[in-house]
Amino acid sequence: MIATPFTPTTSLLGGALIGLSAVLLMWATGRIAGVSGIAARLFPPYEDRQFAGRLAFVAGLIAAPLLVRLVTGSLPAQTIAAATPVLIVAGLLTGFGAVWGSGCTSGHGVCGLSRLSVRSLVATITFMAAGVVTVFVMRHWS
Amino acid sequence: MAILVQMAILVQFAIGLIFGIGLIVSGMSNPAKVLNFLDVGGIPAGTWDASLAFVMAGAIAVTFIGFSRVLKLARPFFAERFYVPTRTDIDPRIIVGPAIFGVGWGLAGFCPGPALTALGFGSVSAFIFVAAMCAGMVLARFIANLPSSARVITPADPLES
Incomplete structure (x- = not known):
């Protein structure tokens, strides 16, 4: 494993930006800033006419590092340790589970908890626990 | 009307951009930081990275206050109504x-x-x-x-x- 420094200040600040984004999306479109819900609805079946807006949001997510690099001249470290087969399994599970459970870290963890939703609290506790158990098994049982 | 639709799309791009910048600034664009948070086995070893809890705290603090204000509005800027889960x-x-x-x-x-x-x-x-x-x-x-x-x-x- 790669050690990472504890960054309370920038993490709090970055978190606040994520919150600002969620508030702005609610203000603009009246919808929850749940990345899995937005991304999943880029694929058929289409339930509404919000495709272009969702695509624009996802494009913004992808463009963010390009803007950061343009402005600051560099990007922070990004270490993806998982091998390709693990990435494929992890991606399938993450995508499937997020849709099956009606949300992910942003939809349930940020927006749902902010709305004091009991469903989102149950979801957040469950995926946190599942994540902790998975990392424990991966790192300390092998 | 067409201009309003285009504006809505542009605004959603900007909102996604802010979200992405937030992820980068917070350090969450680095999976290693996320895994080191989930690794409670790293607490005794001193390798546990609590940063993700601070990301959540910052995000929820802003969203909690912001949602309570925005949802008092008659309607969203670009939509007829709010689509808030009720289940x-x-x-x-x-x-x-x-x-x-x-x-x-x-x-x-x-x-x-x-x-x-x-x-x-x-x-x-x-x-x-x-x-x-x-x-x-x-x-x-x-x-x-x-x-x-x-x-x-x-x-x-x-x-x-």
Whole structure:
């Protein structure tokens, strides 16, 4: 494993930006800033006419590092340790589970908890626990 | 009217940009930080990284205050009404889904937001993850038979998640 420094200040600040984004999306479109819900609805079946807006949001997510690099001249470290087969399994599970459970870290963890939703609290506790158990098994049982 | 639609799309790009910048500034675009948070076994060794808790705290603080104000408005700027989930029941899916999601999250350290932002880093690994993630999403919606599945969507509110 790669050690990472504890960054309370920038993490709090970055978190606040994520919150600002969620508030702005609610203000603009009246919808929850749940990345899995937005991304999943880029694929058929289409339930509404919000495709272009969702695509624009996802494009913004992808463009963010390009803007950061343009402005600051560099990007922070990004270490993806998982091998390709693990990435494929992890991606399938993450995508499937997020849709099956009606949300992910942003939809349930940020927006749902902010709305004091009991469903989102149950979801957040469950995926946190599942994540902790998975990392424990991966790192300390092998 | 067409200009308003184009403005809405541009605004959503900017909002996604802010979200992505937030992920980068917070350090969450780095899966290693996420995994080091989930690694409670690293607490005695001193390698535990509590940063993710601060990201959540910052995000929830702003969203909690912001939502309470925005939802007092008559309507959103670009839409006729707010689409806020109203379900309160605890069904099997609200536990099974996040449990599956959590395992995937713990395997690679990616959840959907950071994975998409990681694409902009030019990472091949992120591309592989995102491709698999999209396949998983499509599969889940196919199995749930959305949008007609009455278990997920109430007929009165077809856009609710």
